[in-house]
Amino acid sequence: MAANKFFGSIELRFINFLLGAILFCVVYKPHSVIGSKNTLIEMSAKQIFSTDFEIFGKVQGVFFRKHTEKQAKLFGLRGWCMNTSQGTVRGQMEGELNKVNEMKYWLQTKGSPKSRIDKAVFSETKEIPDYTFKAFTIKR
Structure with a gap:
C-alpha cells in the first residue's frame, strides 16, 4: 500500500511536470510555429x-x-x-x-x-x- 502511494505521487509529479513544460512552451513561444523541416518561424506578434x-x-x-x-x-x-x-x-x-x-x-x-x-x-x-x-x- 505504501509503495502504491509512493508511485502514485511520482506519477502525479511527472504529470504536473509535463503540464508545466507544455505551459512554458505555450507562454514563452506563443508567436512561433513549426514550419517544414521542423524549423521555427517567427510570426509578427504586434498589431x-x-x-x-x-x-x-x-x-x-x-x-x-x-x-x-x-x-x-x-x-x-x-x-x-x-x-x-x-x-x-x-x-x-x-x-x-x-x-x-x-x-x-x-x-x-x-x-x-x-x-x-x-x-x-x-x-x-x-x-x-x-x-x-x-x-x-x-x-x-
Missing part, C-alpha cells in the same frame, strides 16, 4: 491600431498637450496632439491596442493636473499595417 481624438473642456493653457505627450510616450504610443482654434485639443495616436485603450482612458479621466475634461471624442479604433509616425509630438 498596430490607430484612433483620432478631440478633448473638450479646460484643456488649453494648463499644459494638457505636454502631459499628453509624456503619457503617450510612457505607453509607447506614436502620434501627435495640438490646440485648436475652438479651444479643444485634437490628436492622433497609434500603437498596441491595450496601450491605445489605456491612453483613451487617461484622456477621458486624467489629463493634466489643472485641466478639466468635459468630453472626449474618439474615432473608431482601426488596425493599421505599420506605424505612420516615428514618435509622439506636439504640433504647433
